[in-house]
Amino acid sequence: MINRRTFSKAVGLGVGAVAASVGATGTPAAFAASSSTASSASDGPGHPGLVVPAVAPGTHTGFGALKQVRAGVLDIGYAEAGPEHGPVVICLHGWPYDIHSFADVAPLLADAGYRVIVPYLRGHGTTAFLSPATARNAQQSAIALDILALMDALRIRRAVLAGFDWGSRTADILAALWPERVKALVSVSGYLITDVQAQRNPLPPKAEHTWWYQYYFATERGRRAMEERRSRHDLCRLVWDEVSPTWDFDDATFERTAAAFENPDYAAIVIHNYRWRLGLADGERCYDRYETLLAARPTIGVPTITLDPALDPFLASTDGTGYRRFFTGAYEHRVLPGVGHNAPQEAPTAFAQAVLDADRL
Template sequence: MKFVDTSVLRIGYEEWNPHAARTVVLLHGWPDSPRTWAQVAPVLALQGWRVIVPALRGFSPTRFLSDDTPRSGQLSVLGRDLLELIAQLRLHKPALVGHDWGARAAGNACALQPGVASHLVLLSVAYGTNLPSQDLSLEQARQYWYHWYMATPRGQRAVRENRNAFAKIMWETWAPSGWFTPEEFETTAQAFANDDWPEVTLHSYQHRWGHAPGDVCYAAEEQALSIITPLDVPTLILHGDADGVNLPASFMGQSQYFLNRYERKLMPGIGHFPQREDPEQVASELIKFLAV
């Protein structure tokens, strides 16, 4: 594991093929860790890519540099963290590939700094679904039960006092059964074993729906992302038709937000974690898309 400092974080990241000319940044989601890319990253490295896989804020081994920094999980901040990582590592137009929270970070980074990426790939998350004012079907609202639960004292206690059980029920219900072993979950959950994870988690979902204020240091980012900005970057969206949290309907009508090449691939029988459930197909789709 390597480390790089940004304005507020010491970001831990894994790296493959560090001297390659082309770079791809793979971003994990919630509740997950860089391990989510363990079977994809080496394949991309063998195809000639430098591969960087950071741990997001709140996830070990990434940590805050100061105890005084608000443990914000707001989605605009995830985008800013990514832009600072790119700047500190002096990456030139890397391809950005994100799953779940990582997809939101990648999309927001592209909106905040047009031209920062050569390609954008979003897994299991539709672009333009961050705003509290968005339309939300009753079916989708039901899938977001944990969002609403975390806005209550009972839900906050669950995250703070029983984080692994809370995270594990997401793994158990967001994809068809049998896709992970208890050992894999426990190993991944080591990334949740710090004081920041519950606070960043709670703030992210509370802020997303207007139940908590944002960090004032990121007011400019919040303002910039208060409308859905069309992106001028080649974009691929991958999602499973058996996703138990973000329903396939949420990915419809997305083409209006992309000014460049846009592709959407539906993966039959796959749930919320395509890179874990079918890493071979995900790696193949990435290789094809990033080649152009």
């Protein structure tokens, strides 16, 4: 088990202040934004005309002391920034990443007046299961219910949800099944709710090649790689290099995140997630009702901005047309030029701006 006191020191420095530019109008010209059914920037309850100041990726290296809260089956570790009574944004990371994907995003949103919550997903960092008897299950509805339980534990009625990879999927599910709890949504790569039945069908060979680790994890050899510290470390580093081809991160940046992979449940959670998606591992009966709803491909009606990183190898295209039909409310689609899979850490200014803009759609 990770020692939370020493881990809090390892995750880096405190959140620094970034001056917000209040009173400007519009969004930065550098954004490659494609609008569809978008409302005026002055409409809605968000921050009319607020432009996020540009910040270089890596300006902030971490957070202050982490917090813990018992929520559902977990003791969830999370970082928090911004005013206690500000409107809430919950930022959700993916794999193989952690809360550091939002190290630059969080202070930008905090300085815009938001209370920012950045939790470790199950199996990551200081998030721990309350009981050794609980199944180390990482099916999509279980992770979504973790975040719902976190909101309940922190008495958060509604929040803007923003995520990528596993985080996008989790945010999409909450927006689809519990729209009353989601004020707005920022989803990198769009609609990522898993259709397990469709996952049984082969993809074009190039796409299958990109997903090599998913099939590796379907083997016992892949499971052992996740359990062995050095193999796990090097595999995750390889994924970072492959899916973010232009991101010039240093070793220290990766190591700050790699510390989260030392969670004793990490291997079990990662392996189950990818095996479950391919129909190779069972879920739990208690989640069947949610998975039945998700199998019907529910639409999302909350205000949404989708982001497609132009250099993300997992995207067949970046115009958003492949998933546009799933978003039925106020909506914008944006492309992040020169950006790979880890969108919030590679392009924190654009990501934070999308959060502000989604909140006022």
